[in-house]
Amino acid sequence: MIHIKDAQVLYKKWQKMKEEDPNLSCDHPTLLREYADGIGKTGDRICNQCGTAFSANEA
Numbered sequence: 418m419i420h421i422k423d424a425q426v427l428y429k430k431w432q433k434m435k436e437e438d439p440n441l442s443c444d445h446p447t448l449l450r451e452y453a454d455g456i457g458k459t460g461d462r463i464c465n466q467c468g469t470a471f472s473a474n475e476a
């Protein structure tokens with residue numbers, strides 16, 4: 418599982434890396450279940466490489 422804030426950090430990091438290398442791409446090898454304080458699981462899955470969120474019915 419990954420915390421929603423960690424997911425946002427991952428996503429921002431990836432966006433920065435992409436600015437430096439526009440050819441960068443991610444095939445989302447590993448998806449983690451996202452959770453948030455007070456909510457628990459959000460139902461989304463987060464790529465642990467680029468931080469992209471996928472809703473449950475997408476993945």
Ligand SMILES: [Zn+2]
Pocket residue numbers: 443444445446464465466467468469
């Ligand atoms: Zn990814």
